[in-house]
């Protein structure tokens with residue numbers, strides 16, 4: 072027959088074997104029953120004792136009754152009735168050893184006696200120490216029992232303080248007792264105590280007593296066997312049901328419920344705990360804690376669960392060495408210095424005994440089962456055996472659950488990694504990646520903030536690359552300043568970086584890089600910084616630094632963190648590659664735009680050069696101008712060209728540029744009057760993408776475009792005051808800042824400015840900054856109005872007739888006298904531009920080879936010049952200009968643009984005319 076140890080029920084696959092086993096048990100019980108009667112008879116027949124016929128009859132009679140006995144109670148009743156008849160005993164007690172063979176139990180009383188004592192004495196749980204009866208039992212052993220020896224009950228009263236049985240007997244008047252030893256071979260099965268009142272003491276007739284003892288012993292032995300078989304059967308059944316139940320458990324909660332529902336009552340324990348050894352083999356973690364204990368011992372109890380404990384204590388190290396359950400006295404254990412938490416908690420919970428058993432798969436110790444009892448007596452040898460059997464089932468269940476947990480956590484980890492990867496893979500923008508990393512890292516690791524630093528190849532410098540935009544340090548000016556700058560690593564941080572050769576979690580407790588991060592950590596002293604190296608392949612390395620309140624918790628997720636860092640590495644490499652491509656695209660785009668703009672300028676230049684190839688003028692004023700141009704051209708000096716509109720300021724500016732060392736670079740023109748005030752800054756200095764509404768792309772400004780060339784600021788007098796400051800700064804610093812840009816850009820530009828305004832007057836009236844005026848007025852060139860150098864008119868007229876004849880395909884060789892006279896008399900408020908335009912127009916309207924008529928404004932030649940000199944002297948240039956524009960507007964019926972429109976006649980672009988109308992305050996009503 073198998074024992075629970077030799078046939079542990081370990082899996083469903085073995086249940087067939089169990090059924091077989093149970094069948095065997097049943098047949099054993101039946102077989103034993105049948106054998107019992109035969110054995111008794113044989114025993115009597117083979118026993119070599121002298122008995123008379125009467126005794127034999129009694130014995131056979133008893134034998135029959137005993138044979139009918141199904142259990143110990145029946146047996147007791149049978150023996151009692153016979154002994155009462157033959158030996159006139161007053162009472163009978165049967166003492167049986169407990170399984171430990173160390174203690175005994177007054178196991179059975181006949182019913183009659185129980186009634187007699189009104190059930191004040193029972194046969195339940197009344198073990199007493201062997202030592203109390205030792206002298207008596209020793210004597211019995213030596214004299215082999217079957218004797219007529221009477222003992223005084225009174226002598227044993229004091230030896231039995233726990234149960235007081237002897238006291239009861241004595242008080243009943245049973246002053247003597249005799250002992251009959253029950254034996255099977257060498258095995259002691261127990262004793263029968265026969266109680267007598269002194270007077271009724273009779274002859275014990277030892278042969279008969281010996282026969283009864285033998286019969287009783289055989290019967291008891293068989294009943295014991297039957298009981299054992301039954302016990303094993305029950306145990307097997309229980310194990311089978313536990314096996315079936317436990318095999319289906321998939322998680323800790325189910326196991327906890329199973330233990331509570333199935334084991335606790337069975338074992339009679341208060342609560343249990345399962346501890347699982349960690350991979351290091353030196354520590355364990357509470358795997359399953361009984362909720363009954365949890366309710367009583369919060370929150371210390373949770374500490375037990377959330378932290379690792381050392382296996383090498385007095386209890387668990389012993390438990391580890393053996394497969395049998397061990398029993399510890401909690402009182403004793405708690406006396407040791409710094410007892411483990413699981414001992415302390417349970418001592419406080421008033422537990423008396425700790426029973427431990429290891430949970431092992433072969434030689435591998437998976438963990439421990441700790442069972443707490445309030446009372447030591449509840450633990451019986453059967454329970455110990457049973458617990459040992461259960462431990463195998465439990466170990467399998469725990470191993471299954473751990474394996475499930477492992478599979479689940481791997482699956483979780485995989486799906487987290489997948490989720491993380493899906494979340495960051497499509498991101499090509501640093502800001503978006505930073506925000507996504509913050510969300511993901513928070514969710515996965517509960518981090519407070521993070522920064523990713525790129526490390527230079529020599530690991531001597533670092534650059535903050537991605538960071539948590541919500542963190543305190545992201546607002547720290549020191550941190551912001553370092554964002555675009557490679558900075559030397561602090562010594563302590565460098566040492567740490569050198570120490571990390573592969574990605575692993577490191578504490579950065581003393582190695583914080585930025586002061587602001589220190590501040591964050593100091594404010595919340597529970598938060599420390601940690602770091603991990605990120606391998607970027609050919610791009611070198613980076614370090615992720617983050618704040619976290621719990622190193623242990625973080626450490627437990629180190630593997631996941633490593634995987635995440637690998638993913639981050641891919642994302643960083645993508646971003647860096649993307650940034651590189653973007654930078655190159657921007658650069659290409661910039662070159663493209665520059666080329667486009669340069670092409671436009673070159674085209675203009677070709678066109679303008681055709682116009683400006685020849686500067687006509689023989690007058691003294693023009694000769695003076697030519698000299699000045701020659702003087703200043705070769706230098707880098709700023710030139711200020713003054714003169715009425717159309718006097719040739721731009722022409723002179725180009726002449727200066729074309730004769731300067733910068734002639735192979737661009738001369739870029741900015742018409743300060745033609746641009747809305749809010750766009751001039753962007754026009755001059757450029758802008759970054761998104762710096763203002765409409766700035767959909769980054770654009771370089773005229774300053775950058777004119778780099779190494781000349782910037783011609785036409786109509787400088789129209790520049791708004793607020794921009795004059797910025798212009799002045801650019802001229803002084805020789806560097807500009809794009810609108811919305813972060814840094815400054817060095818430029819090497821020669822400035823030529825022009826205006827038809829009297830700048831000094833503008834300065835006096837506060838419309839022009841004096842400092843800018845002085846900055847510009849380094850080399851002034853004044854161009855006289857055409858009316859002041861009328862001697863140039865014939866040459867200019869001839870020049871323009873030639874140009875426009877060719878252009879229009881007309882063959883005009885000469886100009887009629889009248890037309891020439893008209894032109895000389897005319898005042899030319901629009902100066903040479905007006906002359907040029909009138910000639911072009913007149914050519915178009917003429918016929919024949921001679922230009923006979925010049926179509927002067929108002930159609931009345933010379934009428935404009937018919938004003939008196941005194942009238943002219945009393946007017947300012949602005950008043951004069953205002954009047955002239957008004958006159959032309961009226962002439963054109965208010966039409967400003969298009970051929971024959973006011974701008975066309977005045978020889979200015981419509982935008983210039985508009986700004987002049989605005990500046991001079993000309994309104995529609997003035998035209999009436």
Ligand SMILES: Nc1ncnc2c1ncn2[C@@H]1O[C@H](COP(=O)(O)OP(=O)(O)OP(=O)(O)O)[C@@H](O)[C@H]1O
Pocket residue numbers: 682683685686687688714715716717718719720721722723785825826827867903904907979
């Ligand atoms: N001395 C000159 N010889 C030939 N053409 C001239 C001369 N001066 C001016 N022009 C012509 O007159 C026109 C106007 O000249 P320009 O644009 O240089 O004048 P401006 O003073 O800059 O005018 P505004 O102040 O309105 O900008 C141009 O077509 C230019 O070629």
